[in-house]
Amino acid sequence: MTLRLFNTMTGEMDPVTPADGETLRMYACGPTVYDYGHIGNFRTFLQLDVLRRFLKLTGTKLRHVMNITDVDDKIIRNAAAAGVSIGEYTARFEKAFFDDLETLRVERPEVMARATEHIPRMVELVQKLAAAGAAYQAEDGSWYFRLAAFPEYGKLSKKDLSGMEDGARVDLDEYEKDSARDFALWKAAKPGETSWDTAIGRGRPGWHIECSAMAMEYLGESFDLHAGGEDLIFPHHENEIAQSESVTHKEFARIWMHVRFLLVDGRKMSKSEGNFFTLRDLLLKGYKASAIRLALISVPYRHQYNFTFEGLAEATAAIERLRTFRERLISGSFADGLNEALQEAAWNARAEYLAALADDLNTAEARAPIFELLRAANTAMDQGELKAGDRDAILVVLKDFDAVFDVLEDGDAEATRRALEWAEKEGRMSEAAAELLARQGLTDAAIEALVSERSLAKKQRNFARADEIRKELAEKGVVLEDSKDGVRWKRK
Numbered sequence: 287m288t289l290r291l292f293n294t295m296t297g298e299m300d301p302v303t304p305a306d307g308e309t310l311r312m313y314a315c316g317p318t319v320y321d322y323g324h325i326g327n328f329r330t331f332l333q334l335d336v337l338r339r340f341l342k343l344t345g346t347k348l349r350h351v352m353n354i355t356d357v358d359d360k361i362i363r364n365a366a367a368a369g370v371s372i373g374e375y376t377a378r379f380e381k382a383f384f385d386d387l388e389t390l391r392v393e394r395p396e397v398m399a400r401a402t403e404h405i406p407r408m409v410e411l412v413q414k415l416a417a418a419g420a421a422y423q424a425e426d427g428s429w430y431f432r433l434a435a436f437p438e439y440g441k442l443s444k445k446d447l448s449g450m451e452d453g454a455r456v457d458l459d460e461y462e463k464d465s466a467r468d469f470a471l472w473k474a475a476k477p478g479e480t481s482w483d484t485a486i487g488r489g490r491p492g493w494h495i496e497c498s499a500m501a502m503e504y505l506g507e508s509f510d511l512h513a514g515g516e517d518l519i520f521p522h523h524e525n526e527i528a529q530s531e532s533v534t535h536k537e538f539a540r541i542w543m544h545v546r547f548l549l550v551d552g553r554k555m556s557k558s559e560g561n562f563f564t565l566r567d568l569l570l571k572g573y574k575a576s577a578i579r580l581a582l583i584s585v586p587y588r589h590q591y592n593f594t595f596e597g598l599a600e601a602t603a604a605i606e607r608l609r610t611f612r613e614r615l616i617s618g619s620f621a622d623g624l625n626e627a628l629q630e631a632a633w634n635a636r637a638e639y640l641a642a643l644a645d646d647l648n649t650a651e652a653r654a655p656i657f658e659l660l661r662a663a664n665t666a667m668d669q670g671e672l673k674a675g676d677r678d679a680i681l682v683v684l685k686d687f688d689a690v691f692d693v694l695e696d697g698d699a700e701a702t703r704r705a706l707e708w709a710e711k712e713g714r715m716s717e718a719a720a721e722l723l724a725r726q727g728l729t730d731a732a733i734e735a736l737v738s739e740r741s742l743a744k745k746q747r748n749f750a751r752a753d754e755i756r757k758e759l760a761e762k763g764v765v766l767e768d769s770k771d772g773v774r775w776k777r778k
């Protein structure tokens with residue numbers, strides 16, 4: 287069974303097969319570790335997880351490389367504002383990223399590559415570009431890619447670049463200009479900024495050069511598949527292609543896969559709109575990790591996904607049905623033998639499921655036959671018509687389903703516990719849903735945290751907040767007693 291994916295480069299559905307006949311070599315742009323990941327980011331990583339898992343399920347070996355951008359404009363700015371080194375600043379968010387992937391059961395790529403650990407490779411690539419006449423040094427010591435040296439620029443995004451100004455430059459890592467500019471490969475050191483002393487001068491890499499250098503380091507000059515969020519098509523991926531192909535004169539990546547971003551309640555997610563959610567926000571609101579995973583993968587990657595809380599509730603219910611069903615199958619006792627109709631239903635469900643995924647990873651259509659089989663099997667069990675041989679056949683289908691969807695095993699309580707532990711440490715327990723705390727049981731440490739937050743609020747004469755905390759604790763059965771020795775609390 288061969289997966290076909292929509293290839294942004296060709297505009298067609300292309301078969302995804304390893305060029306070397308053995309291992310599919312793929313690169314996916316990873317996170318910039320300057321903050322907690324939001325659900326739009328995780329939709330991309332989850333859809334890549336679907337890709338990985340389906341390829342493995344159908345017998346393809348993988349070498350999947352993902353970069354960690356641990357130096358860029360935003361990181362330098364935020365680290366300076368926090369008064370710490372970029373290494374200290376990014377370590378915290380890199381860990382959060384990996385913890386979040388684990389919570390969402392996203393498999394780790396075979397290679398994770400940090401930008402700051404590959405500076406010599408980037409410098410080497412800039413030197414090769416300069417030798418090829420595709421890079422030049424500006425007066426301030428920064429290096430730029432010369433767009434005029436790569437006439438194919440724009441071939442991925444299909445942008446009309448006729449308005450391109452020769453020699454105009456941009457040194458931002460992220461920009462959305464429609465007309466292209468010579469972009470920064472290497473930025474000369476500014477006072478106080480993190481920099482590296484190299485053969486092309488003291489400075490730091492631009493964002494785009496990272497991916498070209500690291501992709502070629504681990505996958506060679508030409509590889510099978512390159513993936514990322516749709517917002518990376520221009521300019522990031524266009525720039526990666528220009529940097530790489532100007533040196534190698536070989537096709538950088540054969541297939542380009544782009545995951546569409548999501549809307550929240552029909553609107554673009556943004557902090558100012560108040561509809562911006564990290565994974566941790568949702569866990570603290572009481573939603574289960576498995577439901578978030580299922581909701582974010584159930585709409586195929588090439589479709590816009592409209593995130594809603596009703597959608598999460600639907601996913602929660604769907605998982606409950608699946609888990610209950612599997613439990614019923616495993617624990618039930620069934621007569622020996624087979625039920626022909628159920629055997630056929632199981633066979634067909636599996637075939638339809640695999641065919642839907644092979645067709646551009648259509649997760650929505652892949653889900654449908656599984657739930658149809660569940661209904662048919664439940665009815666058969668109610669009527670005593672499901673036999674032991676059917677149970678085994680259906681369990682095989684569920685196993686294949688879960689090899690990609692991975693929601694059957696219940697790790698939700700543990701994921702929620704970790705989120706609460708984090709909120710406690712970060713002083714964000716007030717964001718946790720009351721229902722969730724009641725469900726998880728308010729720990730002594732959580733109560734202590736709220737009590738000290740209340741004392742601080744009183745000291746700062748923020749009596750409204752202090753009262754709010756007292757009320758909140760009272761609702762959860764915790765009584766406060768102010769005394770001259772401080773605040774005592776007890777559970778009712």
Ligand SMILES: [Zn+2]
Nearest residue numbers: 315316497522
């Ligand atoms: Zn990239």
